[in-house]
Amino acid sequence: MWKVMKIQYQLWLIYSCVFICVTLVVYMVVSRTYEHRLQVGYEQVSITQGTTILNQFKETYPYSPNRSIGYLRTYSEQINSRLIMLDEEKKVYVDSFNQLVPNTILHLTILKKETVPGSIFSNTEAFGYVQYTLLPFQTGESKGYLLMVQDANELFAEVTSFQRWMIQTLLIAVFSFFMISYIVSTWFSKxxxxxxxxxKKITPQKRVFSVKHQRQDEVKALIDAIKNMVEELNLYDDRQRRFLSTSSHELKTPLTTMQLIVENLPYVREQEALYGEFVQDLAFQVKKMQRLVDQLLRINSIWDDKCNKELINIHDIQEHLLDSFQYIALGNEIELKFDLEPLEFYVDRELFYRALENLVSNAIRYSPKGRQVKITSKREKGWNKISICDHGIGIGTEDLPHIFELFFRSNDATEWNQDGTGLGLTIVKQIVDLHNGRIEVYSLKNQGTCINLFFN
Structure with missing residues (x-):
């Protein structure tokens, strides 16, 4: 039942059941308390009456049974009760109704009561609700008891009336709470x-989620999480469409160039210099396409690669970067400068080097001749930090939020160097995320860029 019941009705049922249980407890406690208080009042009245009666028996018990029974009958009529005097062994001495012979043994619960004076109330089949009150007394050296048997149906009727009133009141309260709990559960589950x-309105073609919720609670957190998820999905769709559009364009451009070259090759076959130039351009476009396809494959495969971490010291890093870029930097009249603290990085060697290669390559590519590219490392706030800084063309403020997006290239970068795909920084970001690290970028247009990588 719970599996198919809506939360609204589950809450309503839970509230109602809890309130009913509380109502039953209140009814039992209040009813018993009220009945007990009435019984205490009746008991006190009976004890007072019994004490007054016993004062008349000081001279008759146990010497004058006839006088005792006369007194008993008189008082029995006055208080409309049956009075029975018992001897020290709680056997009948005299009975105001003259139905019990002397020395009769009575089997009553009140006679087993150790604390006297006191009363016991009992519901009998013959007489209804009856009150039994037992009072001890002593005349001289003789001890005895006065047993008072009184009609308590009035008490029972009063208790019953109170219980009926309580039931009616509580039923009204339960019904009212049913309505209130339904409203509350409806409001809460709205x-x-x-x-x-x-x-349910979200479709692949239309993803819009708008729910207003004023309370700052878990539901608000859920709504915000769903909103963020929908926004991420829309952003993912935009990126996917842009990826398909841009990748198609990036692939189409060299293909178009290659097609034009191939179509014109037969016409320049006799012109050796021009023919060589065409072949060289064709090889360049093929290489460019290969690099683009390779980077696309890397982007799609990085998340599927296992991160095989190992310790790499800073000396290995410096040696790898010098082997890879020393001659390229010299060819571009760029100075590679290292300022490295002796740190160790626990990373996937291949992926880590690939990220550094992309950053150093960009720093060299977008720096004017005669400038410097600086690679530094140090321990900062519990992180191993490695930075690649240049004094190149920099990145505009409006472009910084987009530099890790697929195929994104600023206009300045495109004008400066046509040979780029806009995928390098995307790969770097993926590699850093795969290592649970973080990346920070600081850049000023025409002043340079500094990219900081943080690893545990």
Whole structure:
């Protein structure tokens, strides 16, 4: 039942069951308390009456049974009760109704009561609700007891009337609470129903999620999480469409150039210099396409690669970068400068080197001749930090938020160097995320860029 019941009705049922249980407890406690207080009042009245009666028996018990029974009958009529005097062994001495012979043994619960004076109330089949009150007394050296048997149906009727009133009141309260709990459960579950309604409207063609919720609670956190998820999905769709569009364009451009070259090759076959130039351009476009396809494959495969971490010291890093870029830097009249603290990085060697290669390559490519590219490392706030800084063309403020997006290239970068795909920084970001690290970028246009990588 719970599996198919809506939260609204689950809450309503839970509230109602809890309130009913509380109502039953209140009814039992209040009813018993009220009945007990009435019994205490009746008991006190009976003890007072019994004490007054016993004062008349000081001279008759146990010497004058006839006088005792006369007194008993008189008082029995006055207080409309049956009075029975018992001897020290709690056997009948005299009975105001003259139905019990002397020395009769009575089997009553009150006679077993150790604390006297006191009363016991009992519901009998013959006489209804009856009150038994037992009072001890002593005349001289003789001890005895006065047993008072009184009609307590009035008490029972009063208790019953009170219980009926309570039941009616509590039924009204339960019914009112049913209504209130339904309203509360409906109000409480309203955001969930709104969330479900909005989620059902989401389609692959239209992803819009808008639910207003004023309370700062878990439901608000859920709504915000769903909103962020929908926004991420829309962003993912935009990126995917842009990826397909841009990748198609990036692949189409060298293909178009290659097609033009191939179509014109037969016409320049006799012109050796021009023919060689065409062949060289064709090889360049093929290489460019290979690099683009390779980077696309890397982007798609990085998350599937296993991160085989190992310790790499800073000396290995410096040696690798010098082997890879020393001659390229010299060819571009760029100075590679290292300022490295003796750190060790626990990373995937291949992926880590690939990220550094992309950053150093960019720093060299977008720096004017005669400038410097600086690679530094140090321990900072519990992180191993490695930085690649240049004094190149920099990145505009409006472009900084987009530099890790697929195929993104600023206009300045495109004008400066046509040989780029806009995938390098995307790969770097993926590699850093794969290592649970973080990346920070600081840049000023025409002043340079500094990219900091942080690893545990």
């Amino acid at each position: 955001p969930i129903r709104q969330i479900i309604t909005q989620l």
